[in-house]
Amino acid sequence: MARDELIALVQLQEGVVSRRQALDRGMTRDQITWCLASRRWQRLHLGVFATFTGPVSYRARVWAAVLRVGPGAAASHQTAAYLDGMCDEPSPVIHITAPAHRHIQTRIDGVQVHYAQRLNRTRHPTRLPPRTRIEDTVLDLVDAAAHPRAVETWVTAANQRRRTTPERIAEALGLRKKIRWRPLLESMLGDVAEGAESPLELRHLRRVERAHGLPSGVRQRRVAGQRVIWIDVDYDEFMLRVELDGRLGHDGEGRFRDRHRDNAGTVHGRATLRYGHADVFGDPCGVAAEQAKVLAARGWTERARTCGTNCTAFS
Incomplete structure (x- = not known):
């Protein structure tokens, strides 16, 4: 037995x-x-x-690290993110979180050990190898982020890949007394709940649309027809669509889907403006100026505004 x-x-x-x-x-x-x-x-x-x-698989290596750290330990941070499909590549170092009362005296090769007071609550009850809950994985990564861009990347990746929701992340956030980037994260969760699904879309929402007083578009609008299409930002009243092309989803077959969507929109009188990372991150004021001009030509009667003293949109 x-x-x-x-x-x-x-x-x-x-x-x-x-x-x-x-x-x-x-x-x-x-x-x-x-x-x-x-x-x-x-x-x-x-x-x-x-x-x-023979070779040791990644999941076997994670198990080995969890067992080495000891009872109650769980994969966390980038390791848990990879196990739960929030990213496509594992980190070279395996991240394990241990209960705060334990301290690992010796260095473990290839493993970074973190400590948490609330691990019994943030550890997923059933998933194997043992790991933190997805929402808490996101918060751990946010807390460790060195730059706001990394915060955007992890929050939007978790939601874009349908691993969690802004509401569930917000609920987990409410249980944490201390976390880095809290104001940014709270603001971002509201934006993601509105439909912004990537750092590119968040940047457009904040630095192009809101910063320059443009009308609010509907984000991630589902349009059904012979085939279902998704519109990144739809200004339905003005028959204008904005497509934000990150690399993922716009290569290969994605290019043909984009072409079909743009052509179908043109047939029905809709214009499409398409921007990439270089446009939205490199020249948000220029993007705003172009959008404002098209919106005005299509019936928008309000005036756009400058985003600050160095704004080049309407100079």
Whole structure:
């Protein structure tokens, strides 16, 4: 029975087991030593082994780090973000959070250990390898961010990939007494709730539309027809659409979808303005001036404003 339990545990943990787990399920110290000496097992960390030969998968490495840090530990930060599909590439260092009362005395190769008071609440109850809840992963990454751009990237990635919602992040934020970038994050969650799904869209909303007093567009508008299309920013009253082209989704087949959408809009009398990162981040005032001119030609009667003393939109 103990052997069956050990086999089931090893399978659950991607082939990884700790010395303590093996001993508790019937193995002897001599048997563990023989498995290592015969190279049937390989040592990953102190007291943590892979029960197979050959390459070690990323998930197995995460399991090894969790077991090395000890009971209650969980993958967090970029590691948890990768496991939950919030980013496409894992970080070179595995991030593990341990309960605050524990302190790891020795350095663990390839692992960065964080400590948290509330880990019993932020650790996901069922997902394996053990990891923090998605909303708390976002907040951990925000707290560690060195630049506002990184805050935008993590918040919008989590929502754009449908891993969570602004409301759930806000709820988790309300339970944290201290966190870096709180005012920025609270403002951003409101913008994301309005439909801004990427740093590019957030930049357009804030530095182009709001900063220059342009009318409010409807973001991520779903338009159904023979095929469903999504409009990044739709000024329906003025028959104008703004498409914000980040790299993702606008290469290859995405280019043909964009062309179909633009052509269909033109047939129905709608104009499309299309901008990329270089436009919105590099010259938001120029983008605002162009949009204002098209909006005015299509019936907008208010006046745009300058965004500051150095604004070049209407100079």
